[in-house]
Amino acid sequence: MTSVKRQPAPVSQQAEDEYWGGSSFKRFNFDEDDNNEDSIEKIQFDGSTATPLSQKYESTRNHATSYGHGERSYVADTPLSSTPPNRAMSARSHRPNMPKKQQFPPSPATLPAANHEPVKSNNSQHSMSITEAVAVHDKKPITSATSLAQLETEINSLRRQLTQAKRDRAAAPSVSDTLKRVMVGDPYVLELYKSKDEKAKLLDSAINRHDGNAVVAATLFMRDTLKRDIFSKELMSRPVAVDHYCAYLREAGEIDELHETLSALGRTEEAAMLKYKQCLASTATTTPEIRASGLKDCIKYYFDADIRLANDTSAIFEQISMMERQSAVEDGDSAAEKTGQVMVFKSHPRKESIIHKPVIDTLFYCCYYHWGEAEGLLSSPTSIRNQHKISEKQFMFTAVAALCRMRRWRDIENLLTVPRTLFRSSRLQAVIGFDRVVDVLSKNLAPGDALAKYCAEIETSDKRLEMAVKLKCFKVAIDTFVYQRDRQQLMLYLDQIPQANQHMRQYCSNQLRSQEIKWKN
């Protein structure tokens, strides 16, 4: 106990010796220190006196290790290592009989003026306790040589402890301890892991624990405290850390760093996709020209290099050419719309711009407004079809829908007609099948006669019947029942034809009565 309390003694030994040596109270301080600390502490520690110094020191030290960097500086501020000069001065000038402990403030927080005041007032009033104490000490015998030697060794041991304490303060807690704190959400500090091995160990243990948060923490700590190439090397050898690091970079929006990491890993496709996305995102509100040039750069730097990305590269080229087409068509059409001369824009006003729309949307638009234009024009559907290698089926679906909306029945018929050849007359044919044609027409709200016309063309009779019944193409349905020679079903079907449609009911009855048909039932 005593040894700990005397800790201050060796701290500023030099200065003290000088001072005490010159004074008449040569041996006084030690004894005083021993016996009268209670009263001094009362003066000193405003309120919180009871705690022994050793504990105080211990607790601040703990704080330092657990709270880390920020608080480390405040430990250094404590006069353990060196007494602030102004305080030493004031003590000396005002209170020559004041014991040394005076200069050893309890806690750094109370360092300023608040601490001085009670001391000063004591000084002026010559408080009883101190005068009494002095009187007691004066009677004490002179310390023997042996006890001096004892004190000497004690001083030495204290010095050792102090250096040890100083060292401990900066030593890192064990890795598992820190990781536990990370995991359960206690405060922790990583800055104490100075050596590369310690850092690596921290990361490895975090990975072994599968604690994603700790993996990210350890990785970022390594990034901040290691040289770039060393960090990369350590990172690359730990795939789990790479995944977490990349996830972090993506979330934090550190795109360039992410790209670099992915490239270094040989994940070129991912790296290229990242750049492509970045390009799209950054040009979302700009003109198509700026985006196009961005995309061209993208191809040049990130896609061209890898032959495995050939398909994506050609897709981006298509995207660029589509954008150029869109902006030309858009400009032309909006100008034409403004003049008010073009009928089609008056009768069917344009709803939204086609800029940045998919290819098929654009094709639909061009089929809608620019059907039949010569291939040389950018707005011609045929030109889009050829340039983007749009399949026959795709073209049919889109064109039929667009023309149906425009109510251009003649054009639909032409589209679905195979011209007359040497061997056959012209006929209707649909590569998508007439059931699909009818479906598209009905979903685009085509009138009954248009539906009936193509419904009759549906290739298989079952499908034809199904569609005809569903879409209420009565004549087609009746004809199909007749074709299937299914009298029973036709009789049932008669009930489904509304009374209002007398014409069709008549037709149905006629068929039922017909002698020419060989019914199967």
Added chain:
Amino acid sequence: MESFPDVRILKAQAREQFTILLGNFYGKKDLVIDPSLMTVLDRITGLQFLKEKGVDKVYKLEHKEILGGGNKRVYIVRPSVKAMRHIAAHIHSDRRAEKMRAYKIFMVPRCLHVCESILEQEGVFGPNLIEDLNIGFIPLDQDIISLENPALLNSVFMEGDFTWLHTVAHSIVGLQTTFGTIPNVYGQGHAAKIVESLTNTLTSELGEKKSPLQHQIGHLVVLDRDVDYVTPLCSQVTYEGLLDDIFEIKCGVVDFGPEVTKTEKSVKTMLNSEDSLFSEIRDRHFTNVFPYLSARAKEIQANYDKSHSMELKDLKTFVSSELKGLKQEHRSLTLHIGASEVIMKHKTKGSLRRGDLQDILHIEHSLLEGSDFRECVNYIEECIHRQYDMLLTLRLLCLLSCTTSGLLPKDYNNLKHKFLHSYGFEHMLTFFNLKKAGLLTEAQTGKDTSIESNLNKLADSRTVGSAVSYVTSSLAALQKKDWFRTVSKKLSLIPKPGTEYNLKKPSDMAYVFGGAYTPLTCRLVEQAIQRQGWGGLEDVLRHLPGSNFEKLEARSAKAGKSASSGEQASKVALVYFIGGVTYSEVAALRFLAKQKGYRILIATTAIINGNRMLSSFVETVR
């Protein structure tokens, strides 16, 4: 059954924690809530509760300033970088305006290192700024508890980021503290394994003692979503599943629009077992819903009619006792009939954006059976040609890929090319994401001589030798040839073609997909509980992604003593789906429980369906 764990206690726990945190921040305060937490908080608190706790105004956290508000503000957010940046921006703008305000940030469920460092970098970090608000499970019903964290799917199975698995493990630890340590644990999947080990670490480090309570849950089955992507990709045909697919159920609440209510207003309805009518129909195959509803309607009508012929005295008791219940049932009946009608419309009439449900179901069944491959590809092509709803197209594409272990390069490139034309070139990013998650892949051709595979090898050897990250290893696992066929044959997931299935009286779990397919996950659960482990299933599990594990209770002589209560618990199982569960799987597990006399409690990170699952992988830059 009284032995079944009462999960309502979890809600009370979350509520209490929230109360304490709010109480510690004295005085009147405003809340700023992460949009993704809105429904969750709604579910556990409600406005009245917040008002009692001194909450003044409630805002949504967005990328814009909040004008006004008092001098105390609480942010309730997920620990994301984006949320931190928004908060920092708010604080900065307050500082610029020299507005003095006290802040608190409640992180759900805990603060992450990156969040602290972002706040530090932005210069807004302060003491006591951050609190962890550990909202774990939200009980959606008496047998479903959910973390309501759909983002986990993307982060774990695409990015290979384990951060959220900590939350999963933490939730298991919490459950074990409340309901006793679960003696038997079985798991399948990469993430499940990690969760198991994290659970053990956390239990010891949080100093949770082995609970003195007699355990109420006998088995825990942990499954990764990527073990079975097929099930969520199928269209759902149970009533609740259809409601989720068509109206979208959020945190157990559905919003019926005017088309259902047939009035101007839309109605928000809680869907749980407290609604007796709903609990009767929720798990039925849709074909069995309408007959039941009409029978019920007649019954109610009869009850109303009864009142006409009543004596005055009887009428009084009728009004006071039965009428209220009848009215409530009437209301619920009207809603569900309205909803069924809308579903019927979807089923038989496609629209411009969607094919008929019947056609889609037909294609799905062919894909599951592995028949008529070309017809399926052609149908998907048609979906693309006609620009049907993108998620629908994508769902079928992914199903095609998952059931055939990846598309042939020819088909892949052809379909991708057309897809990009129809839906926009930017979706090459979506394709990349799906590839990374293992949902839509290109099969490796057997011929190693092809230029492409050589190039791949070259590229692989350039990367650091053994560095196989989670992402690439999960890809490799899925590329095992025809694994879905093998597994479905071994576990008999698909009935033999031509067998009639009686949907009215289903005999197994396959009814949830019209008798065409038993969900793989549910079959695994059945087997694990039945066999008390994975024993004998090795040659099946071998084909599934990730590894498997089991931890069985040490059967000592002591076991005989507590046999009576242990007996009961051994019939109770907790099934944890990492990455989400569908209502179809829930229905199948309920069926299983009823059939075998188990009690099955379903825990999940979120309730998903095909669309929600895929939309988390879709890139939306335009």
